[in-house]
Amino acid sequence: MLVVVALFAIYRANTGTATGAASDRYDVGSPGIGAVAPDFLLPNVTAPAGTGGTPATTRLSDYRGKTVLLYFHEGLGCQPCWDQIRDLQKDPAALAAMGADQLLTITTGPQDLVAQKMHDDGLTEPALVDSDLRVSTQYQANRYGMMGSSSDGHTFVLVGPDGIIRWRADYGGPPRFTMYVAPEQLIADERAARAGS
Secondary structure, X not given: OHHHHHHHHHHHXXXXXXXXXXXXXXXXXXXXXXXXXXOOEEEEOOOOOOHXXXXXXXXXXXXXXXXXXXXXXXXXXXHXXXXXXXXXXXXXXXXXXXXXXXXXXXXXXXXXXXXXXXXXXXXXXXXXXXXXXXXXXXXXXXXXXXXXHHXXXXXXXXXXXXXXXXXXXEOOOOOOOOOOOOHHHHHHHHHHHHHHX
């Protein structure tokens, strides 16, 4: 019996559910709850360009003291991903209900096309472009999508004001390949994870 319990504990740890935060709707990748969120510096295509027309950049550590919801998404070919940004942008109460002060969106793709899509869809939240997947790989957000490891899936990481991850949900993986999560479901999932920790 002890061997069965030990094997189950190993399985739970390897599937990302040891934190009690995963559900049948999403996985929990690494770094997960309680880990320090890796800092990054990425071009921000919704911010005013710097000198010489170069894109402004944003660091996660720029938001130290605030709670930030990182949203890694598939990008240009995924309209539900842009709808997700739109619905979170138009409902600041949803972000507040999760304790988030700021939403930062992160995707791959050419900077000019991501900027154009944000403009065309009337989106103003910071759009960070991770063209080489360096940050996405660091957060393992490219393990939970429809395109294999070549793009992000649908990952949310809630980073507290101290830089510690408070909640994480990777919705994009098989077999469901979720590409949109209603804001009220995000709130419910974050609260359920917090209550279970």
